[in-house]
Amino acid sequence: MTKSATVLAGLIGVLAIAAGFAPARAAPAEENYRLYCVQCHGTLGNGEGINQTSGGLAVSPRNHANAKQMSELSDDHLRQAITGGGDAVDSSELMPAWGKTLTAEEIDELVLYLRELCRCEASRQ
Amino acid sequence: MGGVRFSVIVVAGLVFLAPASPAAALDGAALAAENCAGCHDFSGPAPATFQGVLERRAPDLFYAGSKFNRPWLVEWLQAPTLIRRAGVMFLNNIVNEDGRDRIREASVMPCPAKLGAGEAEAVADYLMTLEDPAMAVGVVDPERDFKARKALRMFTKQLPCIGCHRIRFRKKEMGGISGPDLANAGARLNPDWIYARIENPQYWDPKTWMPRIEMSHRKREMLALFLAAMK
Structure with missing residues (x-):
């Protein structure tokens, strides 16, 4: 690898981390969401998972894709x-x-992932 | 002494006259290897990664002797029915249409192995030897009285069980599909295993999507009795 290519690769890595796309964080949260949450909240996060659409839930799961509610x-x-x-x-x-079932760290990561799903921030903390 | 000798002769005669058990002539372990091991894991441990869970093709059987009731196994092995409506891993069978998830038709099928009566007896005998030595036994007495209405309220209102499991209560079916159907859980499952599974789902399956929920022994026992009564 030439010196300029090495610098470019490093720069892309820094930009990716700065933009919040560091795979070490995003991958486990996405996996956990798929494993534990999708069954009710759905593959799109809109509350239309199989347990909801099969009529199993008396109360609709929250729509994680709804920026206003989230x-x-x-x-x-x-x-x-x-x-x-x-x-x-x-x-x-x-x-x-x-x-x-999940560690505190995994739950923190899931909260961040929910913010990616809704493309929103909390209006208050 | 003469009486003892007579008894021995009578017992020996009875053994001689008893019809030979078909199971005795068949090797259950070999039959299981031939018919079941293509999909089921008989040795463990359960997958500990997300990818491993996606690749699992059928329920683990390395603790089958702790989990199942033998009479149910013998019957089911001869005519398998669908227990998991969303499949062994629901993520593998989902399609999304108009924003709503559903299970893809024909992607979830019952176990294709249909054994003869003798084969089923032999395989059930083998499966019942696959016990988890650490599981506490004699914890749940299925004959013990419990309040069915109270247990139903726990299962459907106070805890999230109904969200993923289908049950039948007084002829009414209800519940979700991402977990196994529990409408005949009492016929299928050992009450002690039901208790142990609720107590720590991740002990049996580290990446199961069933949550571990703290509750008292009495509440867990009531849930186990409630499910053990479903036949």
């Missing part, structure tokens, strides 16, 4: 909902508590 929820609210389940945030008990 921006009203703080990151801490999302963290509490994932950790302690719906009951922890006065929502449906159909949302399980994942705090004994």
Whole structure:
């Protein structure tokens, strides 16, 4: 590899990390979302997962792709909902508590991933 | 002494007269290797990575003897039915149409192996030897009384179980499909294994999408009794 190519590769890496596309963070969160969340929240994150569309859920799962609704929820609210389940945030008990299944780090990563899905930030923390 | 000798002769005669068990002549382990090992894992451990879970083709059987009730196994092995409506791993079978996920038709099929009666007995005998030595036994007494309405409320309202599992209660079917159907869980599953699975799903399957949820022994026992009564 020439010196200029090495510099270019390094620059691309720095830009990718700065833009938030570091694969070491995004991949596990996306995997965890697919493994644990998609069954109810759906492959598009819009709340239309197989447990919902098959008629299994009495309460519709949250639409993670809805920027307006999601921006009203703080990151801490999302963290509490994932950790302690719906009951922890006065929502449906159909949302399980994942705090004994996922680590605190994995849950933090999922919160970041939810922000990517909704393409939104919390309007308040 | 004469009485003992007579008893021995009678017992020996009974053994001689008893019809030979077809299972005795068949090698259950060899039959399982031939008919089941192409899809099922008999040795463990369960996959510990996301990719491993995607590649699993059928439920793990290396703790089948702790998990199943033998009579159900014998019957099912002769006429397999679908237990997981979304397949062994739901992500492999999803299509999205108009923004809604559903399970692709014909992508989820029951186990294709249909064994003869003798073969089923032999394979069931073999499967029942595959026990998890660490699982506590005798924890749940299926004869113990429990309040079905209260247990139903736990299963459907206070805990998220109904979201992924289908059950039948007083002829009414309800529940999601990403987990195994539990409408006949009592016929299929050992009550002690139901209890142990609820207590720590990740012990059995590190990457299962069933959450580990803390609850008291009494509540877990009630759930196990509720499911053990579903036949």
